[in-house]
Amino acid sequence: MTTATDVKVVDLATTPLRELNQRLHDGAAGGPLRWRIINPGGAHAVAVGVDAPFEIEIEGHTGYYTAGMNKHAHVRVNGNVGVGCGENIMSGTIHITGNASQACAATGRGGLVIVEGDAAARCGISMKGVEIVVKGSIGHMSAFMAQSGALVVCGDAGDSLGDSIYETHIYVRGSVEGLGADCIEKELKEFHREELGRLLTAAGADAKVDEFKRYGSARRLYNFNIDHAGEY
Amino acid sequence: MSDYNGQAGDGMNWQPGLRESYIFDRNTIEEIRRAASQGIYDIRGFGAKRKLPHFDDLLFLGASMSRYPLEGYRERCDTSVTLGTRFAKKPIEIKIPITIAGMSFGALSGQAKEALGRGATMAGTSTTTGDGGMTEEERGHSEILVYQVLPSRYGMNPDDLRRADAIEVVVGQGAKPGGGGMLLGQKISDRVAEMRNLPKGIDQRSACRHPDWTGPDDLEIKIEEIREITDWEKPIYIKIGASRPYYDTQLAVKAGADVIVLDGMQGGTAATQDVFIEHVGLPTLACIREAVEALQEMGMHREVQLIVSGGIRNGADVAKALALGADAVSIGVAAMIALGDNDPAYADEYAKIGSAAGFYDDWHEGKDPAGISTQDPELSKRLDPELGGRRLNNYLKTMTLETQTLARAAGKSDVHNLEPEDLVALTIEAAAMARVPLAGTDWIPGRSKDGF
Incomplete structure (x- = not known):
């Protein structure tokens, strides 16, 4: 018999991935709330589709789509993650102590994703409400077609930041190699200062609001205009 | 004159x-x-309007001395097909080999989506969401609903993934292989805007590439993720626009597809540049044998099911597609017409917006007099979902009967027993594309022993 305080340890060196994810899905109906996954060995699709307020700790590096489509769960990866970690996250948190590969939190609709290290290209691509805090730097084409939510970068941003952006708020402390189509620097208003401050605090980031610049949409591409054809 | x-x-x-x-x-x-x-550039809906080699360029031979036919109405001719037999724990069975293609809520009204669900359900087949997420209307009225995973991921969420009956990863669309989508601002109602997480009234662009995978190796991992999220229950389709069907089919099999949906260039669209619709991709007729041969070479024909779409209009088209090796076909434009699109009863109103019944293709403008390709609440009300559903069911039943008629004439007790040997081509082009002999000859261009 398990109780809410038990930690269920699953060793991916000996347990098939399918069994792990099935247990996490079935566990939403009751059972342990805390899970510890060891020896992930770079496996793809670890802890995907979880729909329960679990605390899940993953000890080691994971492959693609870690905690994809997460709802409610609080996931911590003590290592690096592959492509698409937290893709389409709905709610909950994903905390990565290492670096994240491409498309981190792609299309995320809610929740918070924290990357202690760097995130590669296309971080926050097509994001739809998720909040992302990267304590290091991010790669090129990040926040491409980003619709809503917030992306905080404590380091530098790569080229074509926020290309074709809609209403996402981007905050960058360091340098920006280049802005994408329709992405401009915008005023850091009181609302944004509060939002940024809240996210820095939530992520435990050692940075000050005043060190950041905000970027967002110039809204020139919101409705097709032939005179802007070169920018599409 | x-x-x-x-x-x-x-x-x-x-x-x-x-x-x-x-x-x-x-x-x-x-x-x-x-x-x-x-x-x-001109943006419009519908599909390719130019003359292309098509199923009309093929004929069935029918039974004669060497083959005997089956009696119409009395001798059985099966039509059902099971989709998703390769990996899914819960394959789906459709009673007729015709499905309803993905069309978004946004492009279509809620009433139209409901009507599609009702009609498909009455006929015993599936309908498909689109680039805008799943609505309650279509889930509630569709016994078998295929949920599309598109590059935009508008409306994507794990709850809808789990309540879908199958999942279709859309790589491309026949009307625009290599292109994304556009829902112009005039069709962005409050509800559409909310479902897509975007402000009302702005043009909503749908990306042409998926955000979290590039290439077939990544897609294989993406499909593994979707299967894990849904506990390996759902059939997973990969939809491709016809451009390199042989290689794309083999790559889709490698990526783990249960079902491949192959959409030729006559396939419809809600809004695409005319230059794209008319000048990119392969005619449906030209891609079926390529895909089937790719499956056969891998030992996957019938194991991975092939659904063909793009210009399917009647039972003859269905029967010919099946004879060339498809397991089922899918319809979009034809289903809209069955609901009432381009209805002559609205002739005056088509004229007011500069069009005419039978020609109307400005589906992106949201002014559809028939209330189908619109978000205008007054226009939308014109479509009665129950009546639309009955009309679609009638049409699907008719096409199925036509398909059976042709299959029985060829002596087949299952429409899937139709085969290329039952066909000849009327033109050299069609003979080459469909890989069946030119009528009255034994010549298949490019396949003959002498190389011609």
Whole structure:
């Protein structure tokens, strides 16, 4: 018999991935709330589709789509993650102590994703409400077609930041190699200062609001205009 | 006196001495004038309108001395097909080999989506969401609902993934292989905007590439993720626009597809540049045998099911697609017409918006008099979902009966027993594309022993 305080340890060196994810899905109906996954060995699709307020700790590096489509769960990866970690996250948190590969939190609709290290290209691509805090730097084409939510970068941003952006708020402390189509620097208003401050605090980031610049949409591409054809 | 080529509404009747240019015909001249006036390419719905090699260029041979036919109405001719037998724990069975293609809520009204669900359910087949997420109307009225995973991921969420009956990863669309989508601002109602997480009234662009995978190796991992999220229950389709069907089919199999949906260039769209619709991709006829041979070489024909779409209009088209090796077909434009699109009853209203019944293709503008390709609440109300559903069911049943008629005439007790040997081609082009002999000869261009 398990109780809410038990930690269920699953060793991916000996347990098939399918069994792990099935247990996490079935566990939403009751059972342990805390899970510890060891020896992930770079496996793809670890802890995907979880729909329960679990605390899940993953000890080691994971492959693609870690905690994809997460709802409610609080996931911590003590290592690096592959492509698409937290893709389409709905709610909950994903905390990565290492670096994240491409498309981190792609299309995320809610929740918070924290990357202690760097995130590669296309971080926050097509994001739809998720909040992302990267304590290091991010790669090129990040926040491409980003619709809503917030992306905080404590380091530098790569080229074509926020290309074709809609209403996402981007905050960058360091340098920006280049802005994408329709992405401009915008005023850091009181609302944004509060939002940024809240996210820095939530992520435990050692940075000050005043060190950041905000970027967002110039809204020139919101409705097709032939005179802007070169920018599409 | 009738118009030179029977086109409506231009008032330019032919008379002796007037010679129309073949290459600068009236449509071409009008398009140049329109472009010069508006400074933007023509965006429209529907599919390719140019003349292309198609199923009409094929004929069935029928039974005769060496084959005997089955009696119509009395001898059984099965039509059902099971999709997703390769990996899914819960394959789906459809009673007829015709499915309803993905069309978004946003492009179509809620009533139209409901009508599609009702009609498909009555006929025992599936319908498909689209680039905008799953609505309650269509989930509630669709017994078998395929949920699309598109590059935009508008409306994507794990709850809808789990309540879908199958999942279709859309790589491309026949009307625009390599292109994304656009839902123009005038169709963005409050509800559409909310479902897509975007402000009301702005053009909503749908990306042409998926955000979290690039290439077939990544797609294989993406599909593994979707299967893990849904506990390996759902059949997973990969939809591809017809461009390199042999290789794309093999790569889709490698990526783990249960079902491949192959959409030819006559496939419909809600809003795409005319230049894209008419000039990119392969005709449906040209891609089926390529895909089937790719499956056969991998030992996957019938194990991975093939659904063909793009210009399917009647039971003859269905039967010919099946004879060439498809397991089922899918319809979009034809389903909309069955609901009431381009209905002559609205002739006056089509005229008011500069179109005519039978020609209307400005589906992106949201002014559809038939209330189908619109988000206008007043126009949408014109479509009765129950009546639309019954009309679609009638049409699907008719097509199925036609398909059975042709199959029985060829002596087949299952429509899937139709085969290329039952067909001949009327043109050299169709013979080459469908890889069946030119009628009255044993010549298959490019396949004969002498290389011709």
